[in-house]
Amino acid sequence: xxxxxxxxxxxxxDYNRNKSGFAPDVQFGYMHxxxxxxxxxxxxxxYKYANVDSKQNVSIPQNGTGTVVSGPNAGTSxxxxxxxxxxxAEINLKHQFSLIGTIGRAFGNFTLYAxxxxxxxxxxxxxxxxxxxxxxxxxxxxxTSLPITVFNQNWVWGGAAQIGTTYSFASGxxxxxxxxxxxxxxxxxxxxxTVFNQNGTLSTSGSAVLNAQERVTNQSVTLTLNYQFH
Numbered sequence: 001x002x003x004x005x006x007x008x009x010x011x012x013x014d015y016n017r018n019k020s021g022f023a024p025d026v027q028f029g030y031m032h033x034x035x036x037x038x039x040x041x042x043x044x045x046x047y048k049y050a051n052v053d054s055k056q057n058v059s060i061p062q063n064g065t066g067t068v069v070s071g072p073n074a075g076t077s078x079x080x081x082x083x084x085x086x087x088x089a090e091i092n093l094k095h096q097f098s099l100i101g102t103i104g105r106a107f108g109n110f111t112l113y114a115x116x117x118x119x120x121x122x123x124x125x126x127x128x129x130x131x132x133x134x135x136x137x138x139x140x141x142x143x144t145s146l147p148i149t150v151f152n153q154n155w156v157w158g159g160a161a162q163i164g165t166t167y168s169f170a171s172g173x174x175x176x177x178x179x180x181x182x183x184x185x186x187x188x189x190x191x192x193x194t195v196f197n198q199n200g201t202l203s204t205s206g207s208a209v210l211n212a213q214e215r216v217t218n219q220s221v222t223l224t225l226n227y228q229f230h
Contacts, residue, residue: 001070003202006080008064008134012213015089019054025222027176033106040104040111044162046180048096050218055088066136082134082141084210086127093216095122096182098160111166119160121184123216125152132195132208144204145195152191156216158184166226176224183217 029044062082068074097120104113129147136142164178189212196205 003070004066004068006064006066006134008062008080008082010060010062010084012211013058013060013086013089015056015058015091015214017054017056017091019052021052023048023050023052023220025220025224027224027226029102029226031102031228038106040102040106040113042102042104042113042115044100044102044115046096046098046100046160048218048220050093050096050220052218053090053092055090057085057087058089060084060086062132062134066134078137080134080136082132082144084130084132086130088128090124090126090128091214091216092124092126093121093218094124096120096218098162098180098182100160100162102162104166109168113165114161114163116159116161119158119182119184121156121158121182121216121218123154123156123184123214125154125189125212125214126150127191127210127212130210142199143197144206145197145208148193148195148210150191150193150210152189154187154189154214156184156187158182158216168228172228172230174226174228176222176226178222178224180218180220180222182220184215186213186215188213 027046031040031042064080066080067077100115100117102113102115128149132144160182162180166174168174191210
């Protein structure tokens with residue numbers, strides 16, 4: 001017998017995290033001299049296996065309205081509050097590709113350059129052991145579902161800007177030291193799940209949607225060893 005029904009929701013949770021680590025970096029490029037050879041225009045393709053993983057327990061407040069549909073209090077409505085506990089929310093910037101157009105100037109063995117272009121990010125977002133709780137005047141605070149876990153993989157476009165310097169030290173060989181600022185566009189994740197919990201003779205069930213808005217930013221300093229083919 002259906003005794004009561006209700007609905008509640010809450011805001012996007014705040015997940016501002018800074019994480020750092022080491023990552024391998026591979027690049028291919030083309031450079032063409034002009035204006036007497038002192039200036040260089042180029043195009044650089046870069047791949048980073050970033051694998052920057054960040055985990056954090058979050059609690060998202062919820063509020064809504066519930067209505068009794070059977071029994072002596074049928075038709076009575078009242079507020080429902082609660083929270084969604086996720087332990088943890090995990091965001092992993094796994095891959096980063098960028099295609100950067102550059103322009104630079106040579107000073108003997110050194111070259112200074114700057115550029116920018118599009119970037120593609122591979123992001124994994126995992127919400128583990130999510131449990132929604134409701135607070136009601138007659139029952140207090142209680143879980144409305146068993147733990148829920150969802151996994152997401154997203155490929156997101158963005159952009160990257162880069163400045164750097166190269167140093168030629170042998171025939172065809174040079175070091176490339178660069179700073180890159182890359183940022184994705186904002187993207188939304190929407191996971192539809194079924195909630196269910198049994199408490200004695202009383203069960204709660206229904207559907208829920210976990211919505212998340214994300215944007216990833218990656219700042220990197222790289223040092224690569226390169227060989228120039230003529």
